[in-house]
Amino acid sequence: MILQMQPKLIIHGGAGSSLQGKGGLIAVRNSLSQIVAEVYALLLTGVSATEAVVRGCQMLEDEPRFNAGTGSVLQSDGQIRMSASIMDGTTGRFSGVINVSRVKNPIEMALFLQDADDRVLSDYGAAELARELQVPIYNGLTDLRLKEWTLERQDNFKRTMAGVVAEPEMAENAGRGTIGVVALDGYGKLAAGTSTGGKGFERIGRVSDSAMPAGNYATSQAAVSCTGIGEDIIDECLAAKVVVRVTDGMSLQDAMQRSFTEAKRNNRDFGAIALDATGAISYGKTCEVLLAAYHNGENIGDTLEWNDQELIGNW
16 A cells, blocks of 8 residues: 555654653653554554554553553442443544443554444443443453552542543552544544543442543544543643644634633643644643653654653644
């Protein structure tokens, strides 16, 4: 296959208030860089943006240090409930699962629903779908997440969320957990995928932004995946807002700048990654740290030490 344009890729593993310990930073950087390298290599072989997004999300869900799939945080009752969605910018289809349990890769269920009549399923419906698809039962609990929950339970759940990154030296105030992938393939098509274990210790039944257009959205012109405080992302309708602004004629950089300026004014706490149809890469945060990495067609870069007080960054 002959690619018509240079693919672009950006992924994230969450956002938050600190990256404590150089060892933890290096470990996160290595994880993100390896995933970017593998997924970008697939894009160069001609796979679609949607295929690349799903593969990237699978790898991030399988990495125990990120809060999605294996390594997901526990809700207040000690159970793991995950949400994931995917949106194909070419077809304009959004699909996802909400609060699904005991599956390894929720993003795979979101992909299956791309061609379904009913494209977003919650807990019971998602569980029934998993049975229909004969998805193997899987326990994504890790020792670090169990310890985190046990300690918080002893303190009567005074914290409102768990740490995004499961590293012993980074557990305190580590942030808000979600993973996401945005891809532009060699044929100019965009897709975005987002997956999360939630914020941790939340009320049973709480729904994150990750399986909503507020947190994951794409058209033929732009695609965005968000991370951070889900309620803040929902209140700003962040992903859809940025994408609609680009689709209406604004540049990606301007759309991100305006959206994050508004969010900062509203005291929101989140981050986002984005691509447009021209191959422009953009990322933004109102918090201290955004755990993102990208491939610009020439090399891999990341945002792990981006602390210059700017709301957005571009390549």
